[in-house]
Amino acid sequence: MEMKLALKVDDLDNVATIFANDVTAGTTVEVRDKQGKTEQIRLSADVPYGHKIALTDIARGDKIMKYGECIGAASTDIKKGDYVHVHNLEALRGRGDIPG
Amino acid sequence: MKFQGYRRANGKVGSRNLVAVIPSVICANDVGQAICRQVQGTIGYFHHQGCCQLPIDLKRVTDTLSNLGQSPNVGAALIVSLGCEGTDHERLVQEIAASGKPVEIIRIQELGGTSRAIQEGIDLAQKLVQEISVQQREEADISEVVMAIKCGASDTTSGMASNCVIGYVADKLVDLGATVVFGETTEFLGGEHILARRAVGGENGPVGQKIYEIVNRMEERAKSVGEDMRGGQPTPGNIAGGLSSIEEKSLGAIVKSGHRPIQGVLEYTERIDGQKGLWIKDAPGREPEILTGMAATGAQFMMFSTGRGAPQGFPSMPVIKICGNPNTYERMQHDMDLNAGRIILGEKTIEEVGEEAFALMLEVLSGRMTKNEALGYYGSMDIFCLGPVI
Numbered sequence: 001m002e003m004k005l006a007l008k009v010d011d012l013d014n015v016a017t018i019f020a021n022d023v024t025a026g027t028t029v030e031v032r033d034k035q036g037k038t039e040q041i042r043l044s045a046d047v048p049y050g051h052k053i054a055l056t057d058i059a060r061g062d063k064i065m066k067y068g069e070c071i072g073a074a075s076t077d078i079k080k081g082d083y084v085h086v087h088n089l090e091a092l093r094g095r096g097d098i099p100g
Numbered sequence: 101m102k103f104q105g106y107r108r109a110n111g112k113v114g115s116r117n118l119v120a121v122i123p124s125v126i127c128a129n130d131v132g133q134a135i136c137r138q139v140q141g142t143i144g145y146f147h148h149q150g151c152c153q154l155p156i157d158l159k160r161v162t163d164t165l166s167n168l169g170q171s172p173n174v175g176a177a178l179i180v181s182l183g184c185e186g187t188d189h190e191r192l193v194q195e196i197a198a199s200g201k202p203v204e205i206i207r208i209q210e211l212g213g214t215s216r217a218i219q220e221g222i223d224l225a226q227k228l229v230q231e232i233s234v235q236q237r238e239e240a241d242i243s244e245v246v247m248a249i250k251c252g253a254s255d256t257t258s259g260m261a262s263n264c265v266i267g268y269v270a271d272k273l274v275d276l277g278a279t280v281v282f283g284e285t286t287e288f289l290g291g292e293h294i295l296a297r298r299a300v301g302g303e304n305g306p307v308g309q310k311i312y313e314i315v316n317r318m319e320e321r322a323k324s325v326g327e328d329m330r331g332g333q334p335t336p337g338n339i340a341g342g343l344s345s346i347e348e349k350s351l352g353a354i355v356k357s358g359h360r361p362i363q364g365v366l367e368y369t370e371r372i373d374g375q376k377g378l379w380i381k382d383a384p385g386r387e388p389e390i391l392t393g394m395a396a397t398g399a400q401f402m403m404f405s406t407g408r409g410a411p412q413g414f415p416s417m418p419v420i421k422i423c424g425n426p427n428t429y430e431r432m433q434h435d436m437d438l439n440a441g442r443i444i445l446g447e448k449t450i451e452e453v454g455e456e457a458f459a460l461m462l463e464v465l466s467g468r469m470t471k472n473e474a475l476g477y478y479g480s481m482d483i484f485c486l487g488p489v490i
Contacts, residue, residue, distance in 0.1 A: 007260065009260065017256050017260065017342065019257070019444050021427070048340075048342065049342075049427065050255050050256040050257060050341055050342035050407070050425070051256070051342035052256075052342065052344065066348060066351065067259070067351040067352070069290070069291065069294070069347070069351050070290070070347065071290070071344065071345050071347045071348035071351065072344060072345040072347055072348070084344070085339075085342070085344050086339055086344050086345075089344045089345060090345075091330055091344075091345035091346055091347060092290075092345075092347065093289045093290045093319075093345070093346050093347050094286075094289050094319060094322065094328070094329030094330055094333060094346045095328045095329065095330055
């Protein structure tokens with residue numbers, strides 16, 4: 001069967017985006033970067049089309065990077081292969097409690 | 101490189117030749133709608149403003165309606181005034197006429213009410229439509245193009261496919277001497293440093309600093325009502341599509357502006373009058389307000405990127421839908437003009453789909469209807485105001 005694909009946009013990124021349907025816990029996906037280098041990662045959870053996975057362990061409070069830029073911080077400890085979304089990624093902008 | 105457009109008296113070139121029915125206030129909308137239903141070749145700007153607003157907003161509404169009437173896709177205008185509104189309807193007539201277009205006005209209270217105003221309006225709109233119908237398209241240079249760009253109902257494919265396609269087209273147009281305008285200030289949050297560094301004069305120059313200023317202004321406006329923007333941006337649809345934060349949405353959104361230097365920042369009511377290159381318009385991300393702002397700027401068309409599937413257009417401005425999500429394209433082919441999902445599938449490169457988008461753009465500028473135009477899906481618009489209704 002063809003390997004499910006995830007794309008890593010920038011070398012600094014610690015997440016990749018899954019572009020495949022029916023990706024379930026235990027699936028091994030192929031993460032491809034812009035140079036075409038690949039790495040296989042086993043997923044710990046179901047991940048919907050267009051959603052993100054962790055490429056490394058990310059400690060609570062650490063920056064989550066996509067496009068080579070910060071897209072938020074980890075709100076819990078995240079393991080490599082975990083699903084990354086609003087349940088464990090916290091925006092740092094557009095909020096009243098911390099300066100923009 | 102050329103396209104076929106309508107040359108206006110003031111030298112600008114339009115991609116459409118429409119009679120705009122312009123209610124000066126929400127209270128005149130029903131009369132305007134009756135006129136548009138009867139007279140072919142008309143479109144209506146059915147907004148929800150124009151009275152019981154702060155003076156700054158009444159000026160903003162008048163300016164925007166005037167700019168819409170002056171926009172190059174409009175060949176003539178019929179102002180529909182109630183008679184007691186807060187906008188300056190007589191200024192609308194003067195300014196649109198000064199741009200060299202036929203303009204008429206009806207005043208509902210003065211004419212004796214709804215049915216008489218509708219009758220008078222139909223007669224005048226019919227005359228205007230016939231008058232401009234003899235205008236022919238003529239050759240115009242690509243450097244006369246003003247493209248507006250926007251993304252809506254975004255998901256994670258937007259920043260990796262459809263916005264990249266628009267960025268390719270934007271760069272190519274700027275290199276050919278044309279004008280490109282992008283906005284959605286809310287969706288600069290988290291990416292404003294990248295835009296500021298691309299400003300003419302650098303991050304610390306006046307344009308770079310202005311970019312930071314408009315982002316702060318937008319963020320402060322949300323905070324001023326004691327709310328956290330996160331409940332509204334990203335939208336529930338964005339989140340379902342995989343976008344986790346406003347920063348992630350912004351970083352994907354700004355991709356559509358391409359790579360060229362940013363020449364300056366236009367306020368919501370400012371027009372493009374010959375400025376070339378890449379410009380920012382300070383406008384929010386929501387469709388009716390930014391599409392209105394872009395049409396009022398003088399854009400002849402918009403290139404619009406989507407992942408979840410946004411179907412709507414604008415009354416006088418063709419909107420080309422570039423879809424980044426191959427699954428959405430399959431489901432919504434009758435709303436989507438171009439499939440950039442082939443980039444995600446690895447079937448096409450950004451450059452290949454970018455060239456297809458460019459070729460489609462030339463056709464649309466020269467008269468080809470977009471999918472939303474052919475469907476008549478372009479009724480919604482509104483004007484971005486600053487203060488409360490009072």
